[in-house]
Structure formats: C-alpha cells, structure tokens
Amino acid sequence: MSKRIDVKDLNVYYGNFLAVEDVNINIEAKSVTAFIGPSGCGKSTFLRTLNRMHEVLPGARVEGEVLLDGDNLYGPGVDPVTVRSQIGMVFQRPNPFPTMSIRDNVLAGVKLNNKKISKGAADALVEKSLMGANLWNEVKDRLDKPGSGLSGGQQQRLCIARAIAVEPQVILMDEPCSALDPISTLAIEDLINELKDQYTVVIVTHNMQQAARVSDKTAFFNIAGTGKPGKLIEFGNTHTIFSNPTQKATEDYVSGRFG
Amino acid sequence: MTTNSLTTSPGAGRAGDKVFSGAAMAAGCLILAVLFGVALFLVVQSIPALTAQPEQIQGGHGFFAYIGPIVVGTLIAAVIALVIATPVSVGVALFISHYAPRRLASGLGYVVDLLAAIPSVVYGAWGAAFLAKEISPAYDWLANNMGWLPIFQGPASATGKTILTAGIVLSVMVLPIITSLSREIFLQTPKLHEEAALALGATRWEMIRMAVLPFGRPGIVSAIMLGLGRALGETMAVALVLSSGVLTASLIQSGNQTIAAEIALNFPEASGVKVNTLIAAGLVLFVITLGVNMVARWIITKHKEFSGAN
Amino acid sequence: MTATIARKRSALTKGQLPKFAPYIVLAVALVVGAAILALIGFNAFGWGLVSAILFAIGLVGWSGAVEGGRKAKDKLATCLVVGAFLIALLPLVSVVWTVLVNGIPGLITPGFLGTSMNGVTGAFDNKIVEEGTKVVGGVYHALLGTIQITLLATVISVPVGLMTAIYLVEYGNDRPLARAITFFVDVMTGIPSIVAGLFAAAFFFAVVGPGTKTGAVAAVALSVLMIPVVVRSSEEMLKIVPNELREAAYALGVRKWRTILKVVIPTAISGIASGVTLAIARVIGETAPILVTAGFATSINNNVFGGWMASLPTFIYTQILNPTSPSNPGPSDQRAWGAALVLIILVMLLNLGARLIARLFAPKTGR
Numbered sequence: 001m002s003k004r005i006d007v008k009d010l011n012v013y014y015g016n017f018l019a020v021e022d023v024n025i026n027i028e029a030k031s032v033t034a035f036i037g038p039s040g041c042g043k044s045t046f047l048r049t050l051n052r053m054h055e056v057l058p059g060a061r062v063e064g065e066v067l068l069d070g071d072n073l074y075g076p077g078v079d080p081v082t083v084r085s086q087i088g089m090v091f092q093r094p095n096p097f098p099t100m101s102i103r104d105n106v107l108a109g110v111k112l113n114n115k116k117i118s119k120g121a122a123d124a125l126v127e128k129s130l131m132g133a134n135l136w137n138e139v140k141d142r143l144d145k146p147g148s149g150l151s152g153g154q155q156q157r158l159c160i161a162r163a164i165a166v167e168p169q170v171i172l173m174d175e176p177c178s179a180l181d182p183i184s185t186l187a188i189e190d191l192i193n194e195l196k197d198q199y200t201v202v203i204v205t206h207n208m209q210q211a212a213r214v215s216d217k218t219a220f221f222n223i224a225g226t227g228k229p230g231k232l233i234e235f236g237n238t239h240t241i242f243s244n245p246t247q248k249a250t251e252d253y254v255s256g257r258f259g
Numbered sequence: 260m261t262t263n264s265l266t267t268s269p270g271a272g273r274a275g276d277k278v279f280s281g282a283a284m285a286a287g288c289l290i291l292a293v294l295f296g297v298a299l300f301l302v303v304q305s306i307p308a309l310t311a312q313p314e315q316i317q318g319g320h321g322f323f324a325y326i327g328p329i330v331v332g333t334l335i336a337a338v339i340a341l342v343i344a345t346p347v348s349v350g351v352a353l354f355i356s357h358y359a360p361r362r363l364a365s366g367l368g369y370v371v372d373l374l375a376a377i378p379s380v381v382y383g384a385w386g387a388a389f390l391a392k393e394i395s396p397a398y399d400w401l402a403n404n405m406g407w408l409p410i411f412q413g414p415a416s417a418t419g420k421t422i423l424t425a426g427i428v429l430s431v432m433v434l435p436i437i438t439s440l441s442r443e444i445f446l447q448t449p450k451l452h453e454e455a456a457l458a459l460g461a462t463r464w465e466m467i468r469m470a471v472l473p474f475g476r477p478g479i480v481s482a483i484m485l486g487l488g489r490a491l492g493e494t495m496a497v498a499l500v501l502s503s504g505v506l507t508a509s510l511i512q513s514g515n516q517t518i519a520a521e522i523a524l525n526f527p528e529a530s531g532v533k534v535n536t537l538i539a540a541g542l543v544l545f546v547i548t549l550g551v552n553m554v555a556r557w558i559i560t561k562h563k564e565f566s567g568a569n
Numbered sequence: 570m571t572a573t574i575a576r577k578r579s580a581l582t583k584g585q586l587p588k589f590a591p592y593i594v595l596a597v598a599l600v601v602g603a604a605i606l607a608l609i610g611f612n613a614f615g616w617g618l619v620s621a622i623l624f625a626i627g628l629v630g631w632s633g634a635v636e637g638g639r640k641a642k643d644k645l646a647t648c649l650v651v652g653a654f655l656i657a658l659l660p661l662v663s664v665v666w667t668v669l670v671n672g673i674p675g676l677i678t679p680g681f682l683g684t685s686m687n688g689v690t691g692a693f694d695n696k697i698v699e700e701g702t703k704v705v706g707g708v709y710h711a712l713l714g715t716i717q718i719t720l721l722a723t724v725i726s727v728p729v730g731l732m733t734a735i736y737l738v739e740y741g742n743d744r745p746l747a748r749a750i751t752f753f754v755d756v757m758t759g760i761p762s763i764v765a766g767l768f769a770a771a772f773f774f775a776v777v778g779p780g781t782k783t784g785a786v787a788a789v790a791l792s793v794l795m796i797p798v799v800v801r802s803s804e805e806m807l808k809i810v811p812n813e814l815r816e817a818a819y820a821l822g823v824r825k826w827r828t829i830l831k832v833v834i835p836t837a838i839s840g841i842a843s844g845v846t847l848a849i850a851r852v853i854g855e856t857a858p859i860l861v862t863a864g865f866a867t868s869i870n871n872n873v874f875g876g877w878m879a880s881l882p883t884f885i886y887t888q889i890l891n892p893t894s895p896s897n898p899g900p901s902d903q904r905a906w907g908a909a910l911v912l913i914i915l916v917m918l919l920n921l922g923a924r925l926i927a928r929l930f931a932p933k934t935g936r
Contacts, residue, residue, distance in 0.1 A: 053819060056815070068265065071265045078265045079273065081824055082265050084819060084821070084822040085822025086265070086822075088820055091813060095813035108817075108821060109821035112818060112823040112827050112831050162817075163820070166821055273824075276826050279825075283732045283736035283739070284736050286736060288750075289733075290733055290753065290797075291750060291753055293796075294753050294756070294757055296768070297764070297768040303771070303775065347657055349653075350649060350650045350652070350653020354651060355654075358647065358650050358651065370658070370661065372920075373917075374660070374661050376851075377913060378854020378855070378913070378916060379857075380854065380909070381668060381854070383856075384668075384885060384905065384909055385664045385668070388667065388902075389667045438657070462639055463643055463646075463647070464642055465642075485759065491761065492759075492762065492763065492764065494761070495856045495882075498857075498886075498890075499886065499889060499890065519763045522763050522767065522861065523856075526767075526860070527860060527861065527865070534774075544763070544764055549756060552758075553756060
C-alpha cells in the first residue's frame with residue numbers, strides 16, 4: 001500500500017517565473033521525508049507538484065518527471081484526478097467540510113466520487129480511518145456532529161483520516177502542525193510515526209526539531225535571493241543533515257544561523 | 260515501454276467536467292447574448308420610427324422633435340433627484356458608518372435597505388396621493404416669493420403634481436442606492452488612517468475630512484452615477500406623480516415629461532408606428548443610462564486598482 | 570488627595586460644554602420653535618423643522634463661544650449628519666404610514682384577497698359610493714398573476730444566474746470572457762426596468778407576432794432584471810467559500826464539477842438562497858416592465874403563455890390612473906391602496922425570509 005517517488009530534473013514555473021529549479025530526489029516507500037528551508041524557498045510549491053495540486057493555481061506549470069513507482073505523473077493522458085486519489089494531501093490549516101458530519105467528512109473521498117458503498121463497509125471504513133488517525137476514541141460517540149466542532153488538533157487528525165480513507169499510496173503534508181498547539185502537534189507527530197508503517201509520507205515543516213523527530217530523510221531547500229528560483233541544496237539521512245551536513249548553507253540553517 | 264497505470268480515469272469522470280464547465284460558460288454567454296439582444300431588438304424595432312415621415316410621429320415634426328423635450332425632462336427630474344439625494348445620502352452613510360453606536364449601525368443599515376425594498380409603484384402612489392397634496396402650499400410660497408427665478412415661476416400647480424414633486428420622489432428612491440454604496444466605501448477606510456488622524460488630536464469631523472472623505476471620494480462619485488442611472492430610468496414615480504405636458508422651465512407648474520413615463524403611459528394603448536416611436540424612445544433611454552452606468556463602473560474599477568482595498 | 574484628582578480632571582475637561590448642554594439647547598429650541606410656529610400657524614412638521622434648525626444654531630453657537638471654532642465645526646457636522654439621517658427616515662415613515670392608513674380598509678374588506686375584478690364595472694362603484702355599501706372586487710387575479718410571473722422569472726433566472734456565477738468564480742480565472750461577463754452584468758444591473766420590458770416586448774413582437782402580450786413575456790422582462798442580481802449575489806457567496814475546501818476535495822481525487830456541486834454550493838447555499846429571495850423581492854414590485862408586456866386583465870388567467878395577465882403592481886397603477894368609475898374614484902383608490910399594502914407585505918416577508926434563510930441555514934460551526 002505504498003509506492004516510491006522519483007523526481008527527475010523538475011522545474012516549476014509560475015507563468016514565466018521559475019519558482020523551483022532542477023530538483024532531483026528519490027523518496028523511498030514507507031518512509032518519512034521532511035522538506036525544510038526558509039520561507040519562500042519553494043518547498044511547499046514543490047510538494048504540490050508531487051500530486052499536481054499546483055495546477056489549481058492559475059499559471060503554474062512544471063517541466064521534468066515525477067515517477068510514482070515508475071509511472072510519470074506528467075505523462076501524456078494522465079488524469080490529475082487519478083494522481084490525487086493515489087497521492088493524498090493534508091494542508092497547513094485543518095479544513096474539514098463544514099457542511100458535513102465527522103462521519104461524512106471521513107467518507108468524503110468515497111461519497112463525493114459517487115462510489116457505491118454499503119453501510120457496513122462504510123462503518124468499517126470510518127472506524128478504520130479514524131483509528132488510523134488516532135481519533136476514534138475521541139469522536140466515536142459523536143460521529144454525526146459537524147467536523148468543524150472539533151478542536152484544531154482533532155480537526156487536523158480528521159483531515160488525515162479523510163486522506164487515508166481513500167487508501168492512497170503516498171500522503172503529502174504541508175506544514176500540518178503550524179496552526180496547532182504543542183500538545184496537538186505531538187499527537188500528529190506520533191501519528192506520522194505510525195503512518196509510515198503503511199504509507200510513504202512527505203512533510204513540509206518550518207520546525208527543525210519536528211523534522212529531526214519524525215523524518216528518516218531530510219531535504220533542505222534554499223533560495224539565493226528574492227526573484228531567484230528555489231533549489232534543493234542537500235538531501236540525505238536526517239541524522240546526517242542535522243549533525244554533519246556537507247553544504248555550508250545547510251549547516252548555517254540547521255544550526256540556526258539564518259532563516 | 261511500460262504502460263502508465265495513471266492514465267486510467269476513475270468512473271464517469273472527465274466527461275462530467277467538460278459538460279459542467281461548458282454549461283457554466285454557456286450561461287455566461289447567454290447573458291452577453293441577452294444584452295446584445297436587448298440592443299439589437301430595440302434598434303430593429305426603432306428603425307420604422309426613424310425612417311417614418313415627420314407627420315406620422317406624434318407632434319408632427321419627426322422623431323427628434325418628439326424625443327428632444329422628453330430627454331430634457333428626464334434630465335431635469337434626475338438632476339433634481341440627485342441634488343436632493345446626494346448630501347442626504349452621504350450624511351446618512353456617515354451617520355451609519357461613523358456616528359451611530361456600533362450596535363445600532365447594522366440595524367440602521369437594514370432600515371435604509373427597506374427604503375430600497377419598497378416597490379416603485381408604492382412610491383408613485385404615495386407621491387401622488389400624499390406628497391403632492393402636502394407640498395403644494397410650499398409651491399405657492401415659492402411662486403410668491405421666489406417667482407423671479409425662472410424655475411419657480413408661478414402660478415404654482417394647484418395639485419402639486421409637478422416635476423419638482425416627481426424629483427423629490429425620485430430622490431427618495433435613489434437615496435438608498437447612494438447611501439449603501441457610500442457606506443460600504445466609508446467602512447473600508449483604512450483604520451490606520453483614521454487612528455493616525457485621531458492620534459493627532461483631530462475632532463471626529465476633522466478625522467472624517469482628513470481620512471474618510473478623501474478615501475471615499477471616487478466611491479461617492481460612482482455611487483452618484485449609479486443613482487443617476489436609476490433616476491433616469493425610473494418610471495412609476497414620474498408616471499403617477501407628474502401631470503405631464505410640454506417642456507417648461509418652471510419646476511412648480513405642471514408640464515414636462517420623462518422618457519420612461521412617456522413609454523409607460525402610452526405603450527399599452529399604442530399601435531402602428533407609435534409602438535416603434537416608443538421603442539425608439541426606450542433605445543435613447545437605454546443608451547443614456549448605459550453611458551452613465553459605464554462611467555460609474557469605470558470609476559469603480561479604476562479606483563479598485565489604486566486603493567488597495569479588497 | 571481628592572483635591573488634586575478634582576483639579577486634574579478639570580484640567581482635561583476645561584473649556585468643554587457640560588454633558589447636559591445638548592438637552593438644554595434642545596428644550597430651548599423646542600419652546601422657541603413652538604412660539605415661532607404659534608405666530609405663523611402651527612403644524613407638527615414645521616415645529617420639528619424650526620426646532621431642529623434652532624437646536625443646531627444654538628448648540629454650534631454655544632460651542633463656538635466656549636470651546637472654539639474646531640469643536641464648533643465638529644458639532645455642526647454632527648448636527649448635519651444626524652439631521653440627514655432623520656430626513657431620510659421621514660419618507661420611509663410617511664410611506665409606511667400612508668399605505669397602512671389607506672390600505673387597511675381595503676385589505677379587511679371581505680373577499681378582497683379572494684375575488685377578482687371580473688364583471689366589476691363603474692356602475693358598481695357609483696352605486697357603492699351613492700349607497701355607502703362595501704367595496705366589491707379584489708386582487709385575487711392580480712395576486713395570482715404576480716405569483717405566476719415571478720415564479721416563471723425565477724425559474725429562468727436562477728439556473729442562468731447561478732451557472733454564470735459558477736463560471737465566473739470557478740472557471741473564469743480572469744479570462745477576457747469572464748471579465749466581459751462581469752462588466753456587462755454590472756451594466757445590466759443598470760438597465761431601466763421599462764427598457765427591459767420593451768426588450769421583451771420587442772423580442773416577442775418580432776418572434777411570435779406583433780402585440781404578443783402574455784405573462785411569459787413579462788417573466789422574460791423580469792428575468793433580464795433578475796439575472797444580474799442573482800449573478801452578483803451568488804458570485805459573492807461562492808467567492809467567500811474558502812479555497813481550502815476546494816483543495817481538500819481535489820486532494821481526495823474528487824473532480825472539479827463534483828467538488829463544485831457537493832462541496833462549494835452546499836457551503837454557500839444559505840447565502841445563495843438568501844440572494845435569490847432578495848432578487849425575487851426586487852422584481853416582484855416591478856411595474857413598468859409588466860405594464861408593457863402583460864397588458865391588463867380583470868379576470869383570473871392561469872396560463873402564463875396565453876392571454877393578458879394582471880399583476881399587483883399594474884393593478885395598483887391602473888386603479889389609480891384609470892379608476893373603474895372615473896366619476897367616483899373612491900372605491901378604486903381603496904382597492905389600489907389595499908393592493909399596495911398586500912405588495913409591501915409580500916416584499917417585506919421576502920426580505921425577512923432572506924435574512925432568516927441566511928441565518929438558519931448557514932454552515933454550522935458547532936463551536
């Protein structure tokens with residue numbers, strides 16, 4: 001239930017502006033990879049290109065290849081909807097659907113696509129997904145209440161449950177804890193540790209301790225200055241990146257000298 | 260070459276997207292077509308009036324001799340309405356945005372919106388039955404004391420059914436339009452500007468003059484233009500209130516006529532080339548209001564680019 | 570201690586009018602105003618006007634003497650702004666009062682809502698005035714016509730308006746077509762209602778035949794007025810649906826059209842419904858377009874596609890302008906004001922309904 005991602009010579013543009021330049025990276029299946037770097041270095045933009053979510057923004061386009069177990073996301077005839085059903089995403093701010101109950105939020109991926117599902121199967125899927133997101137015990141008595149009534153941390157875990165209910169191969173997380181308090185953050189970090197048993201997880205974070213705590217590998221992105229494209233500076237084992245980086249810029253960043 | 264497993268689409272997907280976005284675009288295009296159709300049909304149906312012999316047109320001197328006086332009458336009524344409504348509306352908008360207690364403000368805004376909700380025929384009936392009667396003593400006074408001004412030349416109409424009364428009713432009808440647009444603009448005034456002015460020790464009025472009015476000026480201008488568009492095209496207030504006649508300078512005698520009222524009063528019984536004449540009059544009204552509205556919208560868009568609001 | 574505090578306070582309040590100053594000025598202004606009006610003939614409106622002017626002069630003058638020019642100017646501005654608001658209230662109060670006083674007798678006449686004007690002639694009205702009997706005839710046909718015409722206009726306008734709003738918000742992306750539509754929808758909101766009526770008339774004259782006047786023609790005319798209102802309000806409502814919800818749906822592998830139908834519209838539905846209700850309230854009182862498109866009828870017509878049709882606004886208009894009995898317009902006036910009251914009640918209910926819809930069906934936050 002998880003696939004690897006290989007990125008080859010990827011450039012991301014907004015119109016004519018080159019936002020991210022020449023990224024090559026190999027992300028192993030069933031691992032947690034963290035993207036770190038200063039604001040505006042293109043790490044979130046790059047993350048969005050991994051499930052073609054950047055196409056939602058007008059004018060954004062890419063050159064290069066992103067291979068999901070060898071299949072190019074940007075190959076001819078590829079439907080972005082298929083891509084996104086295999087590579088899920090969790091966003092910066094929790095965004096449960098306000099018109100739906102907790103249960104319907106978890107089933108959103110199934111129901112919105114009009115797939116027929118029996119009530120028993122749906123119940124099982126809701127329980128399994130909420131269990132997988134460490135939320136079941138907190139919400140099992142109020143599945144019919146609106147999802148927006150939960151706390152921020154619970155909402156974010158509901159969004160993760162919603163993402164894993166469509167059984168993706170990869171889960172992308174775009175600063176999933178930046179809007180949460182420390183206790184909720186800890187709950188999400190524990191969850192990420194459990195998720196990697198089944199899924200390939202890619203997480204963008206501003207918090208270097210978080211990257212050090214949750215990830216197996218870390219990629220450091222940097223930008224030479226405003227108006228310049230973001231670049232992948234260094235990619236390696238998290239331990240190596242934080243203790244013995246090869247690049248000067250990486251060392252400066254992880255030791256807190258800038259950014 | 261291996262086949263790409265991602266090229267398969269789930270379910271009846273892509274067609275739905277195409278159909279739906281196509282339908283949305285078609286709806287948008289339909290609106291453009293309707294507007295184009297409005298112009299086209301008005302033009303086509305107007306042509307017989309423009310090509311007809313002068314004797315066939317009401318008045319016997321051709322279309323332009325017919326339309327000229329009522330265009331002027333329309334402008335007179337609209338200008339009266341704006342002269343009255345503009346200061347009052349801006350005052351009301353300021354009252355709601357900067358003077359009224361916070362808790363009252365939204366309720367007061369609703370009251371002004373109610374003014375806009377009252378159907379025009381009710382305003383017309385009110386103007387004819389109540390306002391005209393109550394205001395005619397004032398017209399007598401104006402005729403006696405200010406009669407040396409051509410616009411107040413006597414003898415005043417005994418019924419009060421004059422272009423000035425119609426203008427006053429119109430001013431009541433455009434007031435909510437100008438008020439609500441100005442209020443919105445005033446509320447968008449950057450708080451920082453207001454606080455900067457207050458921190459300098461300005462009184463509330465000085466703060467409004469320094470921060471609110473300069474910021475809101477283009478908005479007020481476009482609000483007035485939109486109000487003008489409404490006043491030009493309003494039918495019932497004039498049709499019911501004004502006892503119409505030939506173009507006269509005095510505002511307190513019966514006489515004058517507006518395009519919209521002329522159409523409403525005559526169209527139901529019209530036949531033959533008279534129908535075309537009235538449609539041509541409608542076309543003239545359409546062109547005038549279109550021009551006024553486009554200028555107003557242009558001011559709004561121009562303003563948006565610079566203000567940084569929104 | 571108390572002495573220093575008192576002195577400090579006086580340093581900040583020095584040179585100001587006492588708090589109760591406006592009340593004193595108001596009382597003086599009312600008394601003097603009454604005195605002046607007593608000399609030239611008393612009436613309530615004049616008393617209010619003269620007192621208000623005296624109040625402004627008095628307060629500003631006093632303030633100028635004690636507090637100086639800047640404060641006086643501020644007071645003057647306040648007087649003018651508040652005065653403007655009071656002036657704006659006058660017509661509202663007057664209109665509502667006039668309609669209530671004149672309309673209630675008509676409305677409470679038995680059968681007013683349940684009978685049409687079929688067979689009611691000037692002879693009846695003359696007899697009613699001479700013998701002082703109850704006014705016969707009512708607005709049933711007009712009410713029915715208004716409902717049919719407005720309903721048909723809504724059925725035309727809502728799909729077109731909503732789909733256009735969806736195009737502008739979800740697919741437009743600031744393309745030239747989207748910008749053209751936005752611009753012309755704005756222009757369309759400014760079309761005079763009578764021109765919309767003439768368009769519908771001209772269109773049907775050309776397509777169906779000269780003199781075609783039916784409820785459907787009126788509905789088309791009202792749609793021209795209603796569509797831009799629906800587009801603008803729906804557009805605003807769709808715009809405030811957070812992009813995060815759309816992205817959440819896309820990230821689950823949901824197609825755009827299903828996202829719009831199942832996520833965006835349900836989130837915005839209360840605002841859209843409230844906007845549509847307000848649009849209905851706006852067109853239900855339109856008179857001019859119906860006048861030139863649906864003709865007049867005195868009897869019930871249940872077919873919007875054939876025959877002339879009455880409506881409440883045109884009923885009011887014709888009863889006032891062309892009374893059923895020209896020599897005795899009293900009964901016609903009573904019917905007209907009764908109809909006006911019915912119309913205002915309808916419009917106010919729609920406005921109230923719009924507010925309730927917006928409040929009741931807003932997405933629950935649950936917090």
